[in-house]
Amino acid sequence: MVEVGDKAIDFTLLDQDRKPVKLSDYIGKKNIILAFYFLDFSPVCTNEMCSFDSSLKEFEKLDAIVFGISVDSPFSHKAFAEKYNLKIPLLSDFNREVIRKYDVVHEEMFGFKNVGKRAVFIIDKNGIVRYKWVSDDPRKEPNYEEIKKVLSELK
Numbered sequence: 001m002v003e004v005g006d007k008a009i010d011f012t013l014l015d016q017d018r019k020p021v022k023l024s025d026y027i028g029k030k031n032i033i034l035a036f037y038f039l040d041f042s043p044v045c046t047n048e049m050c051s052f053d054s055s056l057k058e059f060e061k062l063d064a065i066v067f068g069i070s071v072d073s074p075f076s077h078k079a080f081a082e083k084y085n086l087k088i089p090l091l092s093d094f095n096r097e098v099i100r101k102y103d104v105v106h107e108e109m110f111g112f113k114n115v116g117k118r119a120v121f122i123i124d125k126n127g128i129v130r131y132k133w134v135s136d137d138p139r140k141e142p143n144y145e146e147i148k149k150v151l152s153e154l155k
Contacts, residue, residue, distance in 0.1 A: 013091040029125065033067065045070070
């Protein structure tokens with residue numbers, strides 16, 4: 001379980017282009033938003049990823065990078081990103097390792113087993129978790145303004 005004040009747990013996942021993305025490569029360079037979501041193409045997840053993507057310029061001004069993370073394959077992520085013209089990296093936790101490390105697993109939801117909860121972690125440039133939001137309700141989206149506020153305080 002990862003809590004505010006903890007050092008972020010490192011991981012390497014493939015993005016939608018099947019390129020490895022290692023969390024620790026961004027430590028010291030950017031503030032990091034990890035946005036865990038249920039599944040590609042589901043209505044609320046689509047809205048969430050599009051909301052993060054439409055705020056990309058604001059996040060860049062706050063010296064932050066956004067990573068969307070779900071258990072979908074890189075191939076699904078690629079189709080999802082192309083359909084909605086998403087520019088944020090979408091990381092595939094197909095083997096469910098990262099959702100377990102960050103303790104954001106729905107053991108069963110809507111007939112799907114071991115999928116990610118909707119959750120947001122903000123990690124500062126020192127690799128410390130500065131914000132954590134986890135919802136057991138997959139229909140609930142994060143508070144985007146709160147995320148921007150936390151980032152503005154880190155800048």
